[in-house]
Amino acid sequence: MxxxxxxxxxxxxxxxxxxxxxxxxxxxxxxxxxxxxxxxxxxxxxxxxxxxxxxxxxxxxxxxxxxxxxxxxxxxxxxxxNNPSTDQDTPDDWGPLEVISARIVVESEVAALAAQNAGKAHLKAIRAALRRMQDEAARGEVPRWGDEAFHESIAEACGTSVLLDTVRRFWQARNGPLFERLGAHFEHSTSWQAAISEHQQVLWAIEERNSAAARRAMQKHLRQAHKRYSASWRRAPAR
CATH class of the missing domain: 1.10.10.10 (Winged helix-like DNA-binding domain superfamily/Winged helix DNA-binding domain)
Known part of the structure; x- marks a missing residue:
């Protein structure tokens, strides 16, 4: 065949x-x-x-x-x-690397808008989410909840409900079984420390009200995420 x-x-x-x-x-x-x-x-x-x-x-x-x-x-x-149905159309069925590629396009602009529109409460929520990521990582946990809160808080700050709903759909996929399995192979303490540093760059740009810098920082973060998940199976570090 x-x-x-x-x-x-x-x-x-x-x-x-x-x-x-x-x-x-x-x-x-x-x-x-x-x-x-x-x-x-x-x-x-x-x-x-x-x-x-x-x-x-x-x-x-x-x-x-x-x-x-x-x-x-x-x-x-x-x-x-036991051939499963292939006609699903839910975030759980979205390809993880394809989702990240879409996030590069969408969330970069979301970050740029957040730099323009974020109020004090929005900035407080983004900072709190980053601290949660740092705390989770310090405890040896996968900082996924802080990560989700960080990106959702930025989407809330962008001022567009459609984009907020879109980012939430991305996170439905991010929490699905395909992403979970991919993360089991390629997420580890070193990759999460790199991701936290990238998140910090996004936050700083938003705090500075610098839309162009926020866009670049989010693009860099998500491109690096795509690169991490695309690494050679042989080079994937132990968890």
């Missing part, structure tokens, strides 16, 4: 479907190692981030197992036979 080029519609789900079908047909047996991410991307004619999203989806389904430093292995053919 040869691989074939995929049309870009719910791309990672189409990739996952092809790989799942190959497992059901027996071309990838239980315990066998899948081709490397780069090789799969070349054969399918898609980007590596899309392949990564597909692999994460298959891991969430229990079909494959990612062994950092070793490779990606078929875990269960029976799980592969």
């Amino acid at each position: 040869p691989l074939h080029t995929i049309e870009p519609q719910r791309l990672y789900r189409q990739i996952a479907g092809q790989l799942r079908d190959l497992m059901v047909e027996g071309e990838f047996s239980v315990g066998s190692r899948l081709p490397a991410e780069r090789e799969l991307a070349q054969q399918l004619g898609v980007s590596r981030p899309s392949v990564r999203e597909a692999l994460i989806a298959l891991e969430v389904e229990g079909i494959i197992e990612v062994r950092t430093g070793s490779g990606i292995y078929v875990k269960s053919r029976s799980a592969a036979n």
